Amino acid sequence: MIRTPKVIHLITRMDMGGSAQNTLMSCLELVGTYDTVLAFGPSSESQMTSGEQHAVDRQMARFRSRGGRVAVFPGLVRRIDPIRDTVTFVRLVRWLRKEAPDIVHTHSSKAGLLGRWAARLAGVPVIVHTPHGHVFYGHFRAAVSKLFLLLERLSDRVTDHIICLT
Numbered sequence: 169m170i171r172t173p174k175v176i177h178l179i180t181r182m183d184m185g186g187s188a189q190n191t192l193m194s195c196l197e198l199v200g201t202y203d204t205v206l207a208f209g210p211s212s213e214s215q216m217t218s219g220e221q222h223a224v225d226r227q228m229a230r231f232r233s234r235g236g237r238v239a240v241f242p243g244l245v246r247r248i249d250p251i252r253d254t255v256t257f258v259r260l261v262r263w264l265r266k267e268a269p270d271i272v273h274t275h276s277s278k279a280g281l282l283g284r285w286a287a288r289l290a291g292v293p294v295i296v297h298t299p300h301g302h303v304f305y306g307h308f309r310a311a312v313s314k315l316f317l318l319l320e321r322l323s324d325r326v327t328d329h330i331i332c333l334t
Contacts, residue, residue, distance in 0.1 A: 174203040176267060178260075178283040179275040180246050181226060182206070183214035187300030190333070191275045192227055199236040205267065206236060208279075209244030209256075239263065256258070257282050264290035267290040277316070281323055284299055298331040300315045 174196055179191045191206070196202045216224070232238065241263075243256035264272065264286055273296040274283035280297045287295045324330070 172201075172203045173270040174205065174267065175266070175271045175273060176205045176299035177273045177275065178207045178244075178279045180209050180244055180279045181214055182208045182228065183211045183216055184220045184224060185214070187276050188224075190298075190300065194273075195236055196227075196231055196234065199231060199234045204236045205239060205269070206231065207239040207244075207263075208242060208329065209241050213246055219233060219324055221226040232247040244279060244282070248278075253278075253282065257286055261289045265293060271296060273298065277320075281319055284323050284326050294328050295326060296329045296331065297327050298333065300333065 173194075177191050177195050179188060182188050182192065195204050195206045211221075211224070214220075228238065237247060241256055243252045243259070245252070260282060269287075269292055271294040272283060272287035272292045274280040274287075275298050277299070280299065284295050284297055
């Protein structure tokens, strides 16, 4: 019997933003053909309206009804917190080892950094990343931007494919 390949998509939060919606649409297209898991952090930073939250809940219910699975990582938030980020990273490595996916596809900066390195340590055969925007210039002081650029260049070394949006 042939095993269905497992794909895990990892993003910081699931809200009505473009990156989350792009990720969810990708997962909806994969589910049924692949064992598809959508992993994300809490969306509390998004400040969604109740209508937006309801729309996300409907989309997630649709994903689950098609056979998609969801995993929530409470520490996977946009805000930088070295202790929380380290704990989340360790949890991601352990979870990925247990799940044993064929592909991990990360989205956005924080999930991309933690997720790609966790996938590498967990022995995931294929690592894909989609940057949804960037934090390299204009968001932080020059030294912080240089650090993010260095981390991204290092992370590129463990990334098999990058999908660029236009």
